[in-house]
Amino acid sequence: xxxxxxxxxxxxxxxxxxxxxxxxxxxxxxxxxxxxxxxxxxxxxxxxxxxxxxxxxxxxxxxxxxxxxxxxxxxxxxxxxxxxxxxxxxxxxxxxxxxxxxxxxxxxxxxxxxxxxxxxxxxxxxxxxxxxxxxxxxxxxxxxxxxxxxxxxxxxxxxxxxxxxxxxxxxxxxxxxxxxxxxx
Numbered sequence: 001x002x003x004x005x006x007x008x009x010x011x012x013x014x015x016x017x018x019x020x021x022x023x024x025x026x027x028x029x030x031x032x033x034x035x036x037x038x039x040x041x042x043x044x045x046x047x048x049x050x051x052x053x054x055x056x057x058x059x060x061x062x063x064x065x066x067x068x069x070x071x072x073x074x075x076x077x078x079x080x081x082x083x084x085x086x087x088x089x090x091x092x093x094x095x096x097x098x099x100x101x102x103x104x105x106x107x108x109x110x111x112x113x114x115x116x117x118x119x120x121x122x123x124x125x126x127x128x129x130x131x132x133x134x135x136x137x138x139x140x141x142x143x144x145x146x147x148x149x150x151x152x153x154x155x156x157x158x159x160x161x162x163x164x165x166x167x168x169x170x171x172x173x174x175x176x177x178x179x180x181x182x183x184x
Contacts, residue, residue, distance in 0.1 A: 001036040003027060006050040006065070013038065045070050045094060048131075069096045073162035075152050081142045083172050089137040091152035093162055099126050100154035100162070103135040108148040112137065144170050 002011040003025075012020040013027035024041040036055075040047055048070040055062045077089035093100045103124055105112040114122040121138045133154060139146055151165045 001027070002054045002056075003036075003038040004052050004054070006052055011054075012051075040068075043068075043070055045072050048094075070094060071096050071160065071162060073152060073154055073164045075150065075164055075166040077137075077166070078168070079166060080169055080171050081139075081146075083143060083170055085142050087137075087139040087142045087146065087168065087170075089150055089152075089166065089168075091135045091137075091154070091164070092132055093134075093152070093154035094132050095154075095156040095160055095162075098156060099131045099133045100156045100160075101133070102155045103133055104153045104155075105135065105137050106151040106153065107146075109151075142170050146170055 002014040004011045010019060012018070012025050016027050016029060018025055018027065026039045026041070028037045028039050029035070030037065036053065038051060038053070048068055051066050051068060053064045053066070071094055073091065073093040075089055075091050078087045081087040089105075091103055091105070093103060105122060112120065112122065114120050119140045122135065123138075124133060124135045126133045135152065137150070147168060147170050149165050149167050151163060154162045
């Protein structure tokens with residue numbers, strides 16, 4: 001019994017032997033069920049795809065394909081912006097079968113709208129091939145009142161909801177320590 005990820009021809013596992021260099025992969029044999037399962041620990045976005053199980057006998061080879069969909073959401077960006085500076089937050093979300101169709105931003109439980117603030121901009125892009133929707137939240141002239149917990153909520157057509165958050169703390173910028181000069 002071998003497992004591989006399509007379109008690659010090299011097996012991930014054959015029997016209980018792992019050929020993949022990635023130690024997250026493991027073949028699990030369940031003898032009383034006559035099963036050979038592929039276990040992937042700490043699944044990541046790039047693990048999504050079509051996997052094939054091959055069972056070879058003297059007379060024929062049986063193949064079964066299984067599609068792995070990975071749902072994920074994360075926020076990256078400026079967690080500690082400086083006062084008067086610019087804060088960039090990016091939310092990347094993937095759905096089970098398709099990219100989410102909607103991403104909303106919240107700060108401390110209140111929904112954010114870029115139309116309500118001159119210093120805030122919210123933009124969304126979608127990558128159909130990758131199945132990812134990205135939303136950017138940009139706030140200019142950051143001040144301490146921009147401190148808080150920012151939440152990104154993605155919703156798909158299948159009514160799947162993914163939520164993540166990031167706590168942002170505005171720093172006063174600069175340093176209170178005097179700069180050292182060049183002494184000769």
